[in-house]
Amino acid sequence: MTPILEETLHELGGKIKLFKLNVDKNPQASLQFGVRSIPHFILFKNGKILWKKGGYMTKRELLQSLRGFV
Template sequence: MVDFYADWCGPCQTMNPVLDEVIAELDGKIKLFKLNIDKNPQAAQQFGVRSIPHYILFKRGKILWRKGGYMTKRDLLQAMKGFVG
């Protein structure tokens, strides 16, 4: 999963511990990559990221799921469990 974020983004900072907890609970079944849109604007443009935080889950180069904005731990964990079986 790629977390599109910026250092100045308050909701992005709020999501960091939520993301860490969800990834830990999924026990390595999903890897988290953080992509700073200020340092990589071309990647944000390529994937149509218009607001942050924004998350895209990839499997073998294909987008399986995407969502923008703040999410509760419960909602994010529920969404991810649908992909890790």
């Protein structure tokens, strides 16, 4: 998913930043945010969750999901 994520974020003009978290090394975070599948996407703004989705997405699906927030 990394190449798709990077392309998508580039197309959105850098308005969204990407941070990755290894849930195997940070199990508390996966519990805190309800991560049940990998990959799992969570969009935060000012510390609040705006959107989250688990599972693989195509670039088109990811762009459609994120465009509403930029």
